[in-house]
Amino acid sequence: MKVIIALIGSLIMVISGVYPQERSEENQLQQFADFAEDEQLEITEWSWTAKEPIHQDETEKWAQQASSLFEDEPEVEETIHAEKRTWTKQTGDIIETLSLIIPNDSINSAERVYAIDGKGNASLSQKWASRKDLTKSRLFSENVTIFSCIKSVKNGIIDDVLVYEKFKEAFDVVTINVVKDNGWTSMSGHSNKWGQSLPILSEEMNVQFASRTLGGRTNVTIGTPIITAEY
Template identity: 30%
Template sequence: MLVNLGNKTTVADGELDLLKIASVLQDENILISEWSLHAREKMEMLDEAEIKGYKDELQRQFPNWEWSVQSSEGHSEAVAVLKHESKTETIKILSTPIKDQYQTYVIYEVKGQGWNQKVEENLPKRIADRITDIFRGNATTFSCIKGEFNDKIDKTLPLEMKHLLAVFKAKEVEALKEDAFISSSAYSTMFSESVEAGEKEMNVQLGIRNQGMGGKTTIVVGTPIITIEY
């Protein structure tokens, strides 16, 4: 499926989409196993000095992060990583030469294992601060959560998907159905980011996988698309 990024917003606008997804899954008695928020910005064309200045500025702002820089045939990748408790934060500055300037992408990602009240309380301010400190313009954000159903689901996968789409106030745009796996791309009024799927817009994806006899049933939900492997 070919998708194009739609409108851009910052995570500072209202409640975090990540928290909206977590709230719905918890209400459905689904145990959250991992989560991630990914934000990125395509910057205006920069020259080499401007990129170096931007990297130096971020290194001054985040001196306790582990920084590394790799270059090959003009391509440059600066990466900073900070690990704390069950969370990992990453900043990437990716630059590709085009004539005398560089096409540059800035990426911020935070991901973690499990979910508790401390994460829920601390995450919004941390992410809002990071977005403000790292990006110069509006960043496009992707939120994703993976979880497990606490009990054996008593519905078929299509019926469970239909129920979850209703809970997320979403209208299905595309679907994929297999014996032990089902996924849906849909549009929900709960989320602001969106991408184009053909001629339609979508802003949430759900995937449910049944691990077989005695196995767990897992779910991944992402907005506007899934970014965790499933």
Template identity: 30%
Template sequence: MKKYKLLWLCTVLVCLTLVFVGYRAKAQTFNSDLPFLIHTAESLNGKVTEWTLFTRETVHLASNKSWNQKTKSLHKQFPNMAWTYVKNRDSKTYTGISRKNNYVETIKLLSTNVNGKSYSFLIYEVSGKHWNDHKVENLNKMVSSQLDKLYDKKPVIFSCIQGHFSDKIDNVLLYEKNRLLKSLQAKKVEALEENDFYSVSAYSSKLSQELSTKKKEEMNVQIGLRKSGLGANTNFVIGTPIITIEY
């Protein structure tokens, strides 16, 4: 279990580096890729158990005064959120949470020290366990409005879903990987393959954002598949343009 988690975290860390190398968004207004990802998984008889929208931007806070000013500004902009402050030896976090019927909205200001240097990030996340197609337009409008308040530029939105397939066939990981790539109309760019773990990076013209790898290849979707024992479910995580959650 630890082996697969380590492999997955290594993949995530490498790919997160690509975000800072460069990215571009095809559309100026936000439209969620979640419906496409969810419908693809469900069309293959997969059960989606959680979905997430995530983005972050580096912010420059050179002093405690600028940090305090930023936290006050966030509290003023989003007064309906429940705000908490946590500080430890190497980091401090100011977090606002708003819980709705179908999702949880989180804003986080995080500062951390690495090798004597301070780095600060403004993080926005929306997550839920149940998807409602009828509320997609309202969700898109809400996210667009929040991003306009939070960020100076249009950031990349990382969309992720996770769940499981209940197939009990031989070579199930290879089978599910090929089915997902076909349904997403995605072409494999690179992959990490083990007996009971697959991680695949690919490109699909059906998705709204993309990254450029160091090899100058375009990618905008990652698929993680893990088999956890004989006859067990196949767990999946699908993310665009990359997966940002621990798996």
């Protein structure tokens, strides 16, 4: 339950406070994959997400471009608060999801979200990056907010503190907050290697590192600027 609460809290902060800066977030997934390989961690899942508001007057033109790029019409879901259009494409172990959320009121901006998810280390070596770059360049501006997340596992109980210390050294991370509870640990920090960040108390956070030991296995999840997957 505390894991879920922490995740929800982080997502609330993202909605209210993430802001892009100049440094590139493009190579984070590969950097994290290389780190996991060095620590003999098996990559199980990864995700790359782009999120950006869009003026409601521009949504129909954007939707046409999205349908052209995905070569399909979206699924449409309507609620009392908004209309959501979703395009989905699967290629092997890679799933792309493109969403357009249009509020029913005309005051708030709409939101466009692109997520590309894969399973296993092998999928990271496929041509996912070119597809991601194509979608980003055609459907988003330079002010897009990028989220990267990688999940890994190792059979047996590992020294997660030691792994985190190596992670800190590899990416010049300054720890801001540590939360421990009944077998799982979540560390939040900031690295000058990446520009995007979100305010937390009086500091800025742009990376999370979490570990959980369960059933003789240790799961390690890394996310920037926050972890966007359940761990």
